Structures are given as structure tokens and as C-alpha cells.
Amino acid sequence: MDPALAWAIVGLVLVIAELLSGTFYLLMLAVAAFGAALAAYFGQSFPVQSIVAALLAAAGCYAVHVYRAKSSSKRMAPIDAGMPASFESWLDARSRLARVRYRGASWDAQVQGNEAVEPGATLFVVAADGNTLKVAKNRPAA
Numbered sequence: 844m845d846p847a848l849a850w851a852i853v854g855l856v857l858v859i860a861e862l863l864s865g866t867f868y869l870l871m872l873a874v875a876a877f878g879a880a881l882a883a884y885f886g887q888s889f890p891v892q893s894i895v896a897a898l899l900a901a902a903g904c905y906a907v908h909v910y911r912a913k914s915s916s917k918r919m920a921p922i923d924a925g926m927p928a929s930f931e932s933w934l935d936a937r938s939r940l941a942r943v944r945y946r947g948a949s950w951d952a953q954v955q956g957n958e959a960v961e962p963g964a965t966l967f968v969v970a971a972d973g974n975t976l977k978v979a980k981n982r983p984a985a
Contacts, residue, residue, distance in 0.1 A: 846883040847884040872904075926967065927966070928966050928967070930960050932962060941978075943978060950974070955979040
């Protein structure tokens with residue numbers, strides 16, 4: 844089989860895989876395979892074809908990585924940040940794990956800071972980590 848055709852087939856397979864996955868990394872690998880196919884078409888040796896493919900793949904994947912890092916949105920503050928929760932009881936005072944009442948339901952909460960907290964005290968939601976709220980005695984800054 845002609846090496847240019849083999850590289851082109853690899854490129855087409857990668858394009859199809861890209862269409863199924865939705866990331867741009869496989870598309871960059873496909874571009875690299877097409878670049879190697881061009882090198883093979885112009886009569887370059889296999890090591891040159893491989894170097895072309897490797898350089899194009901590395902440059903393309905780096906470009907996608909940089910683009911994704913720049914375009915990723917800033918993390919928004921949690922919607923619950925600053926909302927009051929009522930302290931119910933300690934689950935483990937040493938690790939600052941407690942139960943709080945928030946929005947009419949009882950939640951596990953990680954209490955931040957070392958202040959003493961009594962039942963009925965008002966704490967403020969700082970963040971949520973899965974099903975565990977992170978709460979503090981002072982309202983978080985906006």
C-alpha cells in the first residue's frame with residue numbers, strides 16, 4: 844500500500860473519531876496524519892513523514908490546549924454563596940463536620956474557621972462540594 848494512502852486513511856479515521864468525540868485533539872491528530880500523507884506523496888522517507896506527523900500533532904494539540912485555557916469561563920460564585928444556614932449539631936467536632944438546616948433540609952457541612960458554634964447559630968454558605976456545604980460564621984465577601 845502506498846504510504847500516502849495509508850496516512851490519508853489514518854487521517855480519515857481520526858476525523859470520523861473526532862466527529863464522534865467532540866474534542867478538537869483528534870482533529871489535530873488527523874491534520875498531522877494528512878501532513879504526513881503530503882510528505883509521503885512528495886517522496887519523503889518514513890522517518891521524515893513520522894517527524895512531520897509528530898511536529899504537527901504536538902503543535903496542533905498545544906494550540907487546542909492554549910485556546911481552551913483562554914476560552915474557559917471564569918468560575919462563577921456558587922448560587923448559594925452567602926445564604927444563611929442554621930447550625931444543628933456536630934457530626935465530628937474535630938474535623939469540623941456538622942449538620943446544618945438549609946432550604947428546609949438537613950445538610951452535611953464543613954465548618955470553616957475555629958470559632959465555637961452552638962445549635963441554632965446562623966452560618967453562611969461559602970461553597971458546595973457535592974452534597975456537602977462549606978459554611979462559615981461570617982458572610983463571604985461578594
